[in-house]
Amino acid sequence: MGKAKISVLMATYNGEKYIEEQLNSLLVQSREIDELVIVDDYSTDATVCIIRDFIDKHKKNDSWVIYENEKNKGWKKNFHEGISLITGSVLFFCDQDDIWLTDKIECQMKILEQHPEIMVLASEETVWYGGNKPEVTKLSDHATLEKIELGCNAENYMIQCSGCTMAIRREYINRVLPYYIDRCAHDDIFWKIGSLDGKCYFLHESTILHRIHGNNESRKRGRTLKKSIQNCRNEIDTGNQMINYMQTYSVPNYSVKKGTVENVINAYRYRLGLLEKKKVSSILPLATRYSMIFRRKRQLVGDILLAFGLKEQL
Incomplete structure (x- = not known):
């Protein structure tokens, strides 16, 4: 080089x-x-x-x-x-x-x-x-x-x-x-x-x-409900693309990494269920997976506030 x-x-x-x-x-x-x-x-x-x-x-x-x-x-x-x-x-x-x-x-x-x-x-x-x-x-x-x-x-x-x-x-x-x-x-x-x-x-x-x-x-990342819902969809699509990549190329520890990506996708699906469909049942499984998709615990609280209209933008 x-x-x-x-x-x-x-x-x-x-x-x-x-x-x-x-x-x-x-x-x-x-x-x-x-x-x-x-x-x-x-x-x-x-x-x-x-x-x-x-x-x-x-x-x-x-x-x-x-x-x-x-x-x-x-x-x-x-x-x-x-x-x-x-x-x-x-x-x-x-x-x-x-x-x-x-x-x-x-x-x-x-x-x-x-x-x-x-x-x-x-x-x-x-x-x-x-x-x-x-x-x-x-x-x-x-x-x-x-x-x-x-x-x-x-x-x-x-x-x-x-x-x-x-x-x-x-x-x-x-x-x-x-x-x-x-x-x-x-x-x-x-x-x-x-x-x-x-x-x-x-x-x-x-x-x-x-x-x-x-x-x-x-x-410029004001957390509106609309933006948060779109973020979930983007992350789910990205995760699926990562799985497609792994199926095309030889990735070390394939089964472990595929399982990890699938777990992250599922976490975003729970988040989407909370934000888009107001599913209270999504809160607990999302809380147990917060570290996969949230950098800070308080972001989960923010999602709950957004989902139920308690705060329009964070």
């Missing part, structure tokens, strides 16, 4: 406030980006103009390109469709408002070059609320790697990273895409299927400053 072509896929939408700072962090990477593909989701501010001016200023017209959607599609679909535009052998996902450490690409590429078994490589991040920047600008030499594999109690089923920390090999993208559900998050399916294969690894070291502010697109 010494001559691997590195592609970065960025989705943008009304990001004029922070986009230039992110573009600059990509420009100064210690290992150069071969291709930056930006897909703008019909921004109504100056985002596109800032990007075009930046590309012209730094003479990147031959390798940095921006596509403009003719209508707003949402960040999930924007990333999904953008994958088809990249041509590199390794893909890095990128958000519009973060800052990458200067050796993020160099470090992650070195790991991929040394470990051909790794298909999906994610990392920690430094959460940053603006203001003074954390002093960390480069990765240490002592970061540890953890293999992410789905366990019998649904350990590692839920994604534990931000997609903007991920690097994925092109051949694995081609393998996973047929199981990709358009309305789901772009990073989630690679984490989930990577954990089935045992080809997803996690770098215990931060590679980005993840900027948190009031307009993060992926954090």
Whole structure:
């Protein structure tokens, strides 16, 4: 992989406030980006103009390109469709408002070059609320790697990273895409299927400053009843796609992992029964399975409130 072509896929939408700072962090990477593909989701501010001016200023017209959607599609679909535009052998996902450490690409590429078994490589991040920047600008030499594999109690089923920390090999993208559900998050399916294969690894070291502010697109997750019901359906469909994948490819510990995914699907069916059909009988079996689908216990309480109209939005 010494001559691997590195592609970065960025989705943008009304990001004029922070986009230039992110573009600059990509420009100064210690290992150069071969291709930056930006897909703008019909921004109504100056985002596109800032990007075009930046590309012209730094003479990147031959390798940095921006596509403009003719209508707003949402960040999930924007990333999904953008994958088809990249041509590199390794893909890095990128958000519009973060800052990458200067050796993020160099470090992650070195790991991929040394470990051909790794298909999906994610990392920690430094959460940053603006203001003074954390002093960390480069990765240490002592970061540890953890293999992410789905366990019998649904350990590692839920994604534990931000997609903007991920690097994925092109051949694995081609393998996973047929199981990709358009309305789901772009990073989630690679984490989930990577954990089935045992080809997803996690770098215990931060590679980005993840900027948190009031307009993060992926954090606009107001929990309405309608959204929660759709989330259940999405997760059930994703679980079924994972089973389809396992039936097509040789997955280690097949029977255990298939059973785990089926248990998760059933948990979401109980949740759907509670939310959509107000089934009180779903509460107890859902409570016994909460750790499979909820990150916090209080989310189950929130579902009960939503289901019975005690709280319209959380």
